Amino acid sequence: MTEQSAPDSPSxxxxxxxxxxxxxxxxxxxxxxxxxxxxxxLNGIVTGCNQLTGRDPVMNLADADVQxxxxxxxxxxxxxxxxxxSGRVAKYEHLVxxxxxxxxxxxxxxxxxxxxxxxxxxxIRQRSDRMHRFDDIAAVEAVLEHLxxxxxxxxxxxxxAPGTKETRYxxxxxxxxxxxxxxxxxxxxxxxxxxRGRTAELEDEVRRLREDFDRLRAEFDTFRAQFx
Numbered sequence: 001m002t003e004q005s006a007p008d009s010p011s012x013x014x015x016x017x018x019x020x021x022x023x024x025x026x027x028x029x030x031x032x033x034x035x036x037x038x039x040x041x042l043n044g045i046v047t048g049c050n051q052l053t054g055r056d057p058v059m060n061l062a063d064a065d066v067q068x069x070x071x072x073x074x075x076x077x078x079x080x081x082x083x084x085x086s087g088r089v090a091k092y093e094h095l096v097x098x099x100x101x102x103x104x105x106x107x108x109x110x111x112x113x114x115x116x117x118x119x120x121x122x123x124i125r126q127r128s129d130r131m132h133r134f135d136d137i138a139a140v141e142a143v144l145e146h147l148x149x150x151x152x153x154x155x156x157x158x159x160x161a162p163g164t165k166e167t168r169y170x171x172x173x174x175x176x177x178x179x180x181x182x183x184x185x186x187x188x189x190x191x192x193x194x195x196r197g198r199t200a201e202l203e204d205e206v207r208r209l210r211e212d213f214d215r216l217r218a219e220f221d222t223f224r225a226q227f228x
Contacts, residue, residue, distance in 0.1 A: 013152040015175040019069040022049045022059055024078060024173070025114030027094035028107050032131035039082045039091035042067060054127070056116045100150060108132035109143045110154060113171040118158055118182045120166045144169050158183040 016024065026048035031038050040048070042063060049061045061069075070092055073079035077099060082091050096102055102110065108131035112124050119127070121140040134140050147155035156179065158168045170182040 013175065014154075014173040016073075016173045017069075018059070018174070019049075019061055019065050020073055021114050021171075021174055022055075022061065023066060023069040024073060024094060024096070025111050027079065027092065028096060028111035029115060029131065031094065032104075032108065032111075039093040041089045041091050042070070043089075045070065045092065054115060100154065105132050105134070105139075105143050106147055109140065110147060110171060113155055113169065114173065118168045118170040118185070120168055122166070124169065 023045055026045055027040060030040055030044070030048055037044065046061060046063055046066045049055075049059055049066060052058055070079055073094075074081065074092075077095060079092055079094055082093055084091065096110070097107055108128040109124055111131060112128045113119065116127060121137045121144065124144075125134045125137055125140045128134070128140075134143075144155055144157075147153065148157070153172050155169055155171050158170055158179075160167055168183075170179055172179050
């Protein structure tokens with residue numbers, strides 16, 4: 001990973017790579033769910049990045065990958081190192097709440113989007129419960145609207161796939177191209193699911209027709225046996 005300089009102004013937008021997105025999401029999440037162990041050491045960040053639960057996609061980042069992502073995020077002023085007088089290990093914390101003026105509810109929603117990709121408002125509400133409890137889906141949608149109105153925007157609604165009823169949302173910290181790719185991936189997954197469902201229906205129909213044919217053949221054989 002090459003070193004990237006911090007944007008001169010927020011208007012330049014975001015273009016974080018997948019490792020940076022995962023590291024930032026982990027730091028925001030752990031500030032909520034493990035405050036006693038926060039800020040995090042490099043080992044703590046690596047463990048959070050490579051969790052098998054609550055992550056989509058599951059990743060397997062090496063220490064060097066995570067350190068490079070941390071260094072890049074520090075250059076962007078999205079992460080800072082906190083040196084503690086009694087500590088021998090460097091520890092890190094995110095600066096999103098300060099740099100982009102995000103209250104806890106917006107931090108929680110952003111963390112879920114960073115860690116788990118495109119989701120509906122209902123999914124976000126359920127998955128952010130350990131960080132922030134929303135009374136209803138409307139409260140989540142209000143937060144998503146605030147994130148979309150940031151300058152530059154931090155989240156947005158994906159185009160609704162054909163045949164779907166609910167809007168899915170994704171973060172914009174990977175840039176416009178990555179945002180569009182998440183929409184295409186979500187549409188592809190939904191289309192694949194619909195295709196699998198149709199295939200299953202056809203297989204069931206073939207099975208039923210075969211069973212009907214076998215039953216009719218057995219009845220015919222029984223009828224014919226009467227004349228043998």
